[in-house]
Amino acid sequence: MEEKNYKVKVQNVTKEYDLFKTQSEKLRSFFSISKNQVPHFWSLMGISLTIQPGETLGLIGVNGSGKSTLSNIISGIIPQTTGYVDVRGDTSIVAIRAGLRNNLTGRENIRLKSLMQGLTNEEIDEMMPDIISFADIGDFVDQPVKSYSSGMRSRLGFSIAVHINPDILIIDEALSVGDDTFYQKCVDKITEFKQAGKTIIFVSHSLKQIEMLCDKVAWINYGELKMVGETKAVTKKYREFTKWFKKLSKKEKHDFETERKNVQKNFSIKNYQKKVAAEMQAAAPDEKNVSSKVHKLFYGSVISEKMSVGNQLLTWGVLLVVLFFCLVNISGYSVGHVLSDPSVLIHPSDVLHLPNNK
Numbered sequence: 001m002e003e004k005n006y007k008v009k010v011q012n013v014t015k016e017y018d019l020f021k022t023q024s025e026k027l028r029s030f031f032s033i034s035k036n037q038v039p040h041f042w043s044l045m046g047i048s049l050t051i052q053p054g055e056t057l058g059l060i061g062v063n064g065s066g067k068s069t070l071s072n073i074i075s076g077i078i079p080q081t082t083g084y085v086d087v088r089g090d091t092s093i094v095a096i097r098a099g100l101r102n103n104l105t106g107r108e109n110i111r112l113k114s115l116m117q118g119l120t121n122e123e124i125d126e127m128m129p130d131i132i133s134f135a136d137i138g139d140f141v142d143q144p145v146k147s148y149s150s151g152m153r154s155r156l157g158f159s160i161a162v163h164i165n166p167d168i169l170i171i172d173e174a175l176s177v178g179d180d181t182f183y184q185k186c187v188d189k190i191t192e193f194k195q196a197g198k199t200i201i202f203v204s205h206s207l208k209q210i211e212m213l214c215d216k217v218a219w220i221n222y223g224e225l226k227m228v229g230e231t232k233a234v235t236k237k238y239r240e241f242t243k244w245f246k247k248l249s250k251k252e253k254h255d256f257e258t259e260r261k262n263v264q265k266n267f268s269i270k271n272y273q274k275k276v277a278a279e280m281q282a283a284a285p286d287e288k289n290v291s292s293k294v295h296k297l298f299y300g301s302v303i304s305e306k307m308s309v310g311n312q313l314l315t316w317g318v319l320l321v322v323l324f325f326c327l328v329n330i331s332g333y334s335v336g337h338v339l340s341d342p343s344v345l346i347h348p349s350d351v352l353h354l355p356n357n358k
């Protein structure tokens, strides 16, 4: 029952990154038909969780475990590689590294983000003084955001996000860079949001903040969902893990992290898909067409970031046709003539040869 009323649902979500060394490598890979040798990294290896309306979910995990990747997927900034993501309502994300345009001023950013969220110019004009006053960044509001300190970016980002009044507020580490006064203002605002029954996703390294604000916590560990549940139970386990990790020698820490990262590099989406299908079949032995259902679950709502082989072949075909007509044009012969004797392309004529030219 509860499952149906969710606000956010992610199911078997993965995220793969290609680790290109240069821009040209990226471009070559885009047009390449053969499977290239660019190393891959799976930032998420199959995350499933649901968030109920009015719930504040904390995301915890060591650096690089995939918390921002997951919150960016939920907020629609980046697409997942596979899996189902259903977000019921509009989201607004506050993150240190995302959300504001560097070349625009604070005031322009306020207008842009608000317009993107569907607000009218009149509504924005009305809200503008409140947003500026909450951010408390003084004259900097008319300076380009690239001149802001990380604390100022966070202040402005947070202020815009809460004033837009989204259904789902996502806060990614944004409280860690503000000073104490601003931090308290944010906590008060988040509490206000909670009381208004809004849904919040809160990413933080501060277990104190997590324990103070979250009803439920998901621990993401090197791309996997290690544990999800009641705040106290999950933070207890996470504290045990960090305590254990801190006690390791430098070499043991390095070996542990390398081993985890290797698992993420060598993750096989095919094997994962098979595993999910086997689990689904075991849970419902009479279920028919399980593998096609799993395929739909994995790829049904995904927009591919890469060109399919078919599209690549089509692109190459179009490029070759365009090239052919360019060469025909330069050669001075007609298309029919070139088709009957392609060698004329290598020896272009000085005179224009029309089809009936005698």
Ligand SMILES: Nc1ncnc2c1ncn2[C@@H]1O[C@H](COP(=O)(O)OP(=O)(O)OP(=O)(O)O)[C@@H](O)[C@H]1O
Residues within 6 Å of the ligand: 017, 018, 019, 041, 043, 061, 062, 063, 064, 065, 066, 067, 068, 069, 070
């Ligand atoms: N654009 C990208 N290209 C390649 N790898 C990426 C990209 N973005 C993130 N990653 C990798 O994905 C992994 C997860 O990153 P993410 O930022 O989601 O982790 P995080 O848990 O939020 O980390 P932190 O606590 O340090 O903010 C990291 O190993 C990171 O290097």
